[in-house]
Amino acid sequence: MKNIFEPLVKMMSLMVGLLASITLLTALLIGLVVFLFNGGSLPSINQSSDMTIAVVETQPIYRGVVPKEGMWKAPEWSTVDQEPNADDIRYGRELIANTSAYLGPNGSVRKISNGMNCQNCHLNAGTAPLGNNYSAVASTYPKIRGRSGQMEDIPKRINDCFERSLNGKALDRNSPEMIAMVAYMEWLGKDVIQGETPQGVGLYEIPFLDRAADPIKGKSVYAQHCQSCHMEDGNGMMKPDKSGYTYPPLWGDNSYNHGAGLYRMSRFAGYVKTNMPLGATFERPMLTDEESWDVAAYVNSMPRPAKDLSKDWPDISKKPIDHPFGPFSDEFSEEQHKFGPFKPIKAARETQATK
Ligand code: HEC
Numbered sequence: 001m002k003n004i005f006e007p008l009v010k011m012m013s014l015m016v017g018l019l020a021s022i023t024l025l026t027a028l029l030i031g032l033v034v035f036l037f038n039g040g041s042l043p044s045i046n047q048s049s050d051m052t053i054a055v056v057e058t059q060p061i062y063r064g065v066v067p068k069e070g071m072w073k074a075p076e077w078s079t080v081d082q083e084p085n086a087d088d089i090r091y092g093r094e095l096i097a098n099t100s101a102y103l104g105p106n107g108s109v110r111k112i113s114n115g116m117n118c119q120n121c122h123l124n125a126g127t128a129p130l131g132n133n134y135s136a137v138a139s140t141y142p143k144i145r146g147r148s149g150q151m152e153d154i155p156k157r158i159n160d161c162f163e164r165s166l167n168g169k170a171l172d173r174n175s176p177e178m179i180a181m182v183a184y185m186e187w188l189g190k191d192v193i194q195g196e197t198p199q200g201v202g203l204y205e206i207p208f209l210d211r212a213a214d215p216i217k218g219k220s221v222y223a224q225h226c227q228s229c230h231m232e233d234g235n236g237m238m239k240p241d242k243s244g245y246t247y248p249p250l251w252g253d254n255s256y257n258h259g260a261g262l263y264r265m266s267r268f269a270g271y272v273k274t275n276m277p278l279g280a281t282f283e284r285p286m287l288t289d290e291e292s293w294d295v296a297a298y299v300n301s302m303p304r305p306a307k308d309l310s311k312d313w314p315d316i317s318k319k320p321i322d323h324p325f326g327p328f329s330d331e332f333s334e335e336q337h338k339f340g341p342f343k344p345i346k347a348a349r350e351t352q353a354t355k
């Protein structure tokens with residue numbers, strides 16, 4: 001009996017052993033592949049002799065324009081469900097992101113604006129730090145604004161952007177669309193203390209240059225860094241179905257008018273420094289300050305829609321330094337108020353204020 005089964009048992013245990021080692025090897029191989037794909041790295045031969053130095057060298061160097069600690073973060077989007085007006089908040093976000101589809105030239109609700117989306121300038125639906133976010137809207141409105149000389153609430157401020165940045169018409173205050181946008185902004189700012197503005201609010205305050213911003217230098221910045229998306233003629237690129245833009249216009253008939261915030265050089269340069277070319281952030285800016293100012297000078301020298309501004313800034317001493325239309329309460333020309341240099345204007349204002 002023993003002799004008959006002995007070779008069979010031997011062969012079977014050999015096969016089991018072989019199978020086990022194949023399984024083990026495969027598992028090891030899969031483990032290694034998964035480890036490498038998830039960003040793991042194997043020590044190379046020459047690094048392994050001095051691991052500590054290798055680790056120190058791969059520490060990322062932070063090259064942002066401002067510290068990132070304490071930066072405002074929007075509330076978690078999934079928590080909207082808990083709000084009693086969740087539907088309004090969701091519709092509000094949708095309108096900010098895809099304004100043109102609802103309210104643009106072919107808008108499904110009303111046709112009152114130029115085809116741009118609020119989100120083109122208020123990035124990620126107004127949640128991006130130093131991407132013109134809405135973090136301080138709920139906490140600081142209503143407030144008196146120098147441009148209108150009036151108390152402005154949130155609907156009034158939203159309509160300012162409709163009439164200027166979207167070169168369009170005001171939206172009815174009691175419309176479901178206005179109610180929704182206000183609800184969204186109030187939800188975004190719900191954790192900000194009344195009267196306070198969180199770190200990273202609005203736009204980056206880019207330092208002034210010692211010289212005037214130069215549209216000729218700006219033209220070459222534009223050709224190198226902007227033209228591939230916003231096009232040589234500045235008109236951007238429309239989506240094939242004409243519901244809005246893939247790349248929004250920077251000048252021309254469908255762009256913001258000269259009463260808009262971005263028409264001010266410091267607003268444009270600050271926006272671009274921390275947000276453009278697409279992919280730049282405050283943590284990873286792509287242009288120098290000079291390039292940002294110069295490209296602002298170039299873009300804001302090109303033709304765009306006009307707006308009657310005669311009622312703006314009833315108190316002319318409140319005009320921002322870079323508001324480019326007189327009369328002014330100082331001696332500087334419209335040219336200098338448009339392109340700079342701004343430091344002398346600022347210094348003159350400060351001595352005026354202390355007199
Ligand atoms: C062409 C760019 C652009 C577009 C498009 C745009 N805005 Fe604005 N918006 C601005 C600028 C610039 C400011 C002022 C930022 C500053 O001075 O810090 C601003 C400010 C605001 C503010 C005030 C923020 C604050 O903290 O005081 C609100 C609210 C606002 N926009 C709403 C909207 C809405 C709603 C839309 C769409 C209907 C829109 N904007 C479209 C450029 C734009």
Ligand code: HEC
Pocket residue numbers: 117119120121123124221222225226227228229230246247248249250256262271272276277278287295299
């Ligand atoms: C890779 C494509 C790309 C490049 C390059 C690029 N942009 Fe943009 N830009 C966009 C897109 C897309 C938006 C709208 C963002 C959104 O809706 O989320 C935008 C928005 C803007 C806006 C606000 C909306 C408007 O139309 O007024 C300005 C101003 C702007 N870009 C300026 C520039 C400048 C200046 C440069 C060059 C320094 C530049 N961009 C380079 C894609 C680009």
